[in-house]
Amino acid sequence: xxxxxxxxxxxxxxxxxxxxxxxxxxxxxxxxxxxxxxxxxxxxxxxxxxxxxxxxxxxxxxxxxxxxxxxxxxxxxxxxxxxxxxxxxxxxxxxxxxxxxxxxxxxxxxxxxxxxxxxxxxxxxxxxxxxxxxxxxxxxxxxxxxxxxxxxxxxxxxxxxxxxxxxxxxxxxxxxxxxxxxxxxxxxxxxxxxxxxxxxxxxxxxxxxxxxxxxxxxxxxxxxxxxxxxxxxxxxxxxxxxxxxxxxxxxxxxxxxxxxxxxxxxxxxxxxxxxxxxxxxxxxxxxxxxxxxxxxxxxxxxxxxxxxxxxxxxxxxxxxxxxxxxx
Amino acid sequence: xxxxxxxxxxxxxxxxxxxxxxxxxxxxxxxxxxxxxxxxxxxxxxxxxxxxxxxxxxxxxxxxxxxxxxxxxxxxxxxxxxxxxxxxxxxxxxxxxxxxxxxxxxxxxxxxxxxxxxxxxxxxxxxxxxxxxxxxxxxxxxxxxxxxxxxxxxxxxxxxxxxxxxxxxxxxxxxxxxxxxxxxxxxxxxxxxxxxxxxxxxxxxxxxxxxxxxxxxxxxxxxxxxxxxxxxxxxxxxxxxxxxxxxxxxxxxxxxxxxxxxxxxxxxxxxxxxxxxxxxxxxxxxxxxxxxxxxxxxxxxxxxxxxxxxxxxxxxxxxxxxxxxxxxxxxxxxxxxxxxxx
Numbered sequence: 001x002x003x004x005x006x007x008x009x010x011x012x013x014x015x016x017x018x019x020x021x022x023x024x025x026x027x028x029x030x031x032x033x034x035x036x037x038x039x040x041x042x043x044x045x046x047x048x049x050x051x052x053x054x055x056x057x058x059x060x061x062x063x064x065x066x067x068x069x070x071x072x073x074x075x076x077x078x079x080x081x082x083x084x085x086x087x088x089x090x091x092x093x094x095x096x097x098x099x100x101x102x103x104x105x106x107x108x109x110x111x112x113x114x115x116x117x118x119x120x121x122x123x124x125x126x127x128x129x130x131x132x133x134x135x136x137x138x139x140x141x142x143x144x145x146x147x148x149x150x151x152x153x154x155x156x157x158x159x160x161x162x163x164x165x166x167x168x169x170x171x172x173x174x175x176x177x178x179x180x181x182x183x184x185x186x187x188x189x190x191x192x193x194x195x196x197x198x199x200x201x202x203x204x205x206x207x208x209x210x211x212x213x214x215x216x217x218x219x220x221x222x223x224x225x226x227x228x229x230x231x232x233x234x235x236x237x238x239x240x241x242x243x244x245x246x247x248x249x250x251x252x253x254x255x256x257x258x259x260x261x262x263x264x265x266x267x268x269x270x271x272x273x274x275x276x277x278x279x280x281x282x283x284x285x286x287x288x289x290x291x292x293x294x295x296x297x298x299x300x301x302x303x304x305x306x307x308x309x310x311x312x313x314x315x316x317x318x319x320x321x322x323x324x325x326x327x
Numbered sequence: 328x329x330x331x332x333x334x335x336x337x338x339x340x341x342x343x344x345x346x347x348x349x350x351x352x353x354x355x356x357x358x359x360x361x362x363x364x365x366x367x368x369x370x371x372x373x374x375x376x377x378x379x380x381x382x383x384x385x386x387x388x389x390x391x392x393x394x395x396x397x398x399x400x401x402x403x404x405x406x407x408x409x410x411x412x413x414x415x416x417x418x419x420x421x422x423x424x425x426x427x428x429x430x431x432x433x434x435x436x437x438x439x440x441x442x443x444x445x446x447x448x449x450x451x452x453x454x455x456x457x458x459x460x461x462x463x464x465x466x467x468x469x470x471x472x473x474x475x476x477x478x479x480x481x482x483x484x485x486x487x488x489x490x491x492x493x494x495x496x497x498x499x500x501x502x503x504x505x506x507x508x509x510x511x512x513x514x515x516x517x518x519x520x521x522x523x524x525x526x527x528x529x530x531x532x533x534x535x536x537x538x539x540x541x542x543x544x545x546x547x548x549x550x551x552x553x554x555x556x557x558x559x560x561x562x563x564x565x566x567x568x569x570x571x572x573x574x575x576x577x578x579x580x581x582x583x584x585x586x587x588x589x590x591x592x593x594x595x596x597x598x599x600x601x602x603x604x605x606x607x608x609x610x611x612x613x614x615x616x617x618x619x620x621x622x623x624x625x626x627x628x629x630x631x632x633x634x635x636x637x638x639x640x641x642x643x644x645x646x647x648x649x650x651x652x653x654x655x656x657x658x659x660x661x662x663x664x665x666x667x668x669x
Contacts, residue, residue, distance in 0.1 A: 073521065075492070077521075144540065173541075254533065257526040258490030258527025258529070259526065279490045281492075283392070283491070283519065285391040
């Protein structure tokens with residue numbers, strides 16, 4: 001990391017002042033306009049954070065840091081705690097990752113390493129099309145197709161076979177944590193597989209040729225020179241997918257069952273940070289209710305920010321590594 | 328080709344000018360409840376045919392949002408399914424007038440396999456279903472009340488409620504709090520609740536979708552929605568002891584039955600109303616305006632309100648909203664006449 005930063009800094013030092021001196025007036029104006037635009041984005045982010053923070057002050061004053069772990073969310077008696085929502089967001093996103101990561105890896109490996117080019121182009125396009133479907137459509141599909149199927153087929157089967165594990169106990173509702181995880185998994189698969197594909201493509205061919213020349217089978221070649229090399233790139237893709245899963249609102253709200261409780265069973269209804277805000281903000285009228293929703297938003301914002309920062313860090317490392325590999 | 332390129336900008340300019348001219352009409356902005364939105368948009372377009380100098384722009388952002396925007400004075404009128412609380416009125420600083428526009432109702436809908444007939448329910452059955460205390464559809468109280476209906480043996484009950492904050496939930500929970508002491512103590516009244524049991528679905532359409540696709544469910548939706556989607560609706564026992572089907576007439580009756588209890592400012596809940604034919608889960612939907620309005624826009628808004636509580640009521644019925652009883656309309660007109668202009 002420190003090397004990368006140093007590299008970046010030295011580049012700006014080189015590129016900045018030296019060129020600036022011989023700028024024409026038009027170039028200067030252009031420079032300032034662009035700088036203004038770029039700064040405004042940062043200002044917007046700062047303003048947003050500040051606003052959210054100001055809105056959520058009453059909630060933190062009333063409930064303290066306990067707000068983040070308290071399990072009670074009762075708009076009538078005005079007792080608020082974000083525990084169930086943080087749990088819901090984290091578990092539904094992790095569940096989505098558990099399902100989506102193996103699939104995405106398979107898809108991107110197949111497209112990049114195994115499939116003939118024509119097939120790979122068509123399939124790649126179709127997978128990316130999944131990302132273009134609006135989330136409300138996923139939600140509707142979840143309610144009318146996925147949830148009934150889960151209720152009548154999948155959940156009874158899971159209950160019968162793995163019912164001794166607490167994760168698969170309880171009555172089959174169809175909608176609930178499992179449905180939310182599945183819908184999210186489908187939604188983040190195009191994101192993860194597209195990035196993985198790019199990461200794999202960045203690996204120079206001679207690396208593959210080298211392992212094949214050493215007598216590796218195709219699987220050993222993929223294992224040694226593709227997956228091993230791309231490890232941190234894959235991690236970056238996963239983290240971006242996770243970020244998308246955590247922020248997803250509409251589709252999750254429609255299939256998760258919206259219950260502010262923590263239940264270990266995946267069949268049980270739950271609720272996420274994004275979905276409780278979408279659900280209750282429009283009709284919330286008391287100051288403390290609004291403030292608590294804002295505090296939930298702030299928590300989500302902070303968590304997403306952390307994840308984005310992590311993703312940047314990881315992607316950066318991959319970049320500098322593959323650059324090194326190319327030299 | 329050149330001709331077209333010349334014509335296009337001219338046409339565009341003409342269009343802009345035309346739109347600008349049309350906008351010369353006074354623009355009145357309102358925001359609030361989603362429930363009356365279909366009716367309001369019909370009213371606004373009907374009324375524009377009568378008075379061309381007024382154009383009403385309404386955003387259905389929810390009752391809570393409507394009240395917030397009224398308090399912030401970003402709109403000329405707010406709309407809400409629930410009257411403003413004392414706390415909200417204090418925040419508004421200047422006096423606010425509540426004008427009831429029509430009545431709405433909430434129905435109990437269900438999906439019991441094999442049951443096509445309309446089920447009868449008493450208030451305590453409804454409360455215990457939603458409290459999670461009645462867990463099987465063939466509960467003795469339900470079968471006793473509905474002889475001759477083939478209710479499946481041992482079928483579990485699943486409650487479906489609104490996950491989003493909503494006026495529908497407010498009216499429904501207000502009713503349950505009136506008829507069940509246990510509900511009042513454990514759950515209470517509000518646009519969003521901590522539900523003792525069940526699944527949350529988003530919007531009337533979410534509840535409808537879940538109930539329709541899941542056997543054994545019971546939920547609640549707006550009457551308008553249940554009627555247009557042909558859902559099964561329970562017949563409820565009202566305060567006078569009669570079983571009443573939800574329809575436009577029985578909902579209007581609930582306002583008539585509570586006429587004596589309606590206070591000067593119309594801020595009242597009329598759930599569990601007296602009267603033989605009153606449907607028990609009904610409520611007003613209001614337009615909220617400040618008591619002192621600006622002279623230009625205010626006068627036009629007031630004449631619209633007068634029109635809505637009179638001629639507008641006929642339109643209401645065709646869209647499955649229950650019209651205000653005539654006795655009440657007189658009172659409301661008096662209240663509208665009190666609005667002042669500065």
